Amino acid sequence: NEFCKNLPKIELHAHLNGSLSSQTLKKLGCFDESIEEYHRLNKVMERSSRTLDECFLLFKVAHNATRTKEAVYTATKDVIEEFFNDNAIYLELRTTPRSEECMTMEEYVETVVKAIQDNKLNIIVKLLLSIDRRYQLPASDNVMNLIIKMKNKYPDIIKGVDLSGNPNVGIFNSELFKKAKESGLSLSLHCGEVKNDKEVEEMLFLNPDRIGHATCIHPKYEGSEELWNLYCQKLIPAECCLTSNVVCGTSKSYANHHILEWIKNDLPFTISTDDKGVFNTTLSTEYELLQRHFDLNDSDLWKINYNSIDYSFAESSEKDKLRDIMLEWKTKYM
Numbered sequence: 001n002e003f004c005k006n007l008p009k010i011e012l013h014a015h016l017n018g019s020l021s022s023q024t025l026k027k028l029g030c031f032d033e034s035i036e037e038y039h040r041l042n043k044v045m046e047r048s049s050r051t052l053d054e055c056f057l058l059f060k061v062a063h064n065a066t067r068t069k070e071a072v073y074t075a076t077k078d079v080i081e082e083f084f085n086d087n088a089i090y091l092e093l094r095t096t097p098r099s100e101e102c103m104t105m106e107e108y109v110e111t112v113v114k115a116i117q118d119n120k121l122n123i124i125v126k127l128l129l130s131i132d133r134r135y136q137l138p139a140s141d142n143v144m145n146l147i148i149k150m151k152n153k154y155p156d157i158i159k160g161v162d163l164s165g166n167p168n169v170g171i172f173n174s175e176l177f178k179k180a181k182e183s184g185l186s187l188s189l190h191c192g193e194v195k196n197d198k199e200v201e202e203m204l205f206l207n208p209d210r211i212g213h214a215t216c217i218h219p220k221y222e223g224s225e226e227l228w229n230l231y232c233q234k235l236i237p238a239e240c241c242l243t244s245n246v247v248c249g250t251s252k253s254y255a256n257h258h259i260l261e262w263i264k265n266d267l268p269f270t271i272s273t274d275d276k277g278v279f280n281t282t283l284s285t286e287y288e289l290l291q292r293h294f295d296l297n298d299s300d301l302w303k304i305n306y307n308s309i310d311y312s313f314a315e316s317s318e319k320d321k322l323r324d325i326m327l328e329w330k331t332k333y334m
């Protein structure tokens with residue numbers, strides 16, 4: 001609807017390669033069949049059983065399309081432009097440093113940063129660098145060292161570290177993320193996408209600045225009441241991705257989405273796309289879904305979006321600017 005589309009929006013959870021649109025994939029030389037593969041999830045959605053592992057196969061299509069510096073640059077530029085066209089005024093992109101035949105991990109990060117620096121559109125863009133759960137020591141430590149080095153080189157752009165990748169794979173290494181925190185990086189950890197109370201507890205004790213998804217932190221899970229209480233004490237903002245969770249089957253339906261507990265209990269959350277390309281969504285669509293399934297009015301949506309500024313990793317002067325834009329918009333249009 002018009003309100004969700006026109007609202008100046010804050011996006012805090014968008015994976016670069018998962019955000020590539022069909023147009024960008026085509027531009028990068030992907031054939032129609034592989035794009036179809038990318039959108040195969042629409043078909044997977046109709047089946048009664050789908051797995052998170054199945055969803056993760058789709059990232060390979062995007063990764064195949066961004067194996068050169070030129071492609072990474074184009075991909076980043078296009079994603080920024082598409083969020084801007086959807087009226088996002090602030091975007092935190094995240095991506096996993098990757099080496100390819102003709103590009104080192106460092107060059108990959110440099111290229112994404114360059115595309116962000118070259119952005120002339122009226123949208124503030126920051127970068128989070130992701131550690132894939134698949135990496136074990138010493139590889140994960142090497143990636144973290146690179147992330148810290150790049151953050152020191154581009155402190156205005158690189159703001160945080162993310163832990164992502166298939167949640168059924170790998171282990172969470174708390175020490176690694178302590179090191180990121182100590183070096184001044186903010187933390188956003190994918191947390192509780194699948195049931196793993198011990199890991200969730202360990203993550204919460206680390207006090208990350210935000211957590212991604214938080215699907216399995218829920219008062220109704222038998223035996224997980226303590227974990228829920230711990231979360232309620234910590235009040236760490238959750239990045240909620242409605243379409244992604246429903247498509248991947250970690251939430252049974254929109255109506256059953258765990259965000260309901262956050263709304264009911266007035267807990268901090270933000271609305272995000274996760275992978276707008278893979279899941280064929282937009283940030284406006286996510287707000288529309290939130291409104292439709294949880295009976296919220298325009299003022300509620302405005303406030304949820306406004307609160308997201310607090311949870312962002314922007315500089316405080318940038319946060320002030322974003323608040324001004326949103327307050328002005330409210331006065332004019334609401």
Ligand code: 5GP
Pocket residue numbers: 015016017018059094095096130132163164165166167190193244274275
């Ligand atoms: P990239 O980091 O290559 O720019 O974006 C794609 C990557 O983001 C995927 O390969 C995966 O590691 C991570 N990712 C994207 N969506 C999700 C998600 O919903 N959950 C988790 N855990 N990781 C994700």
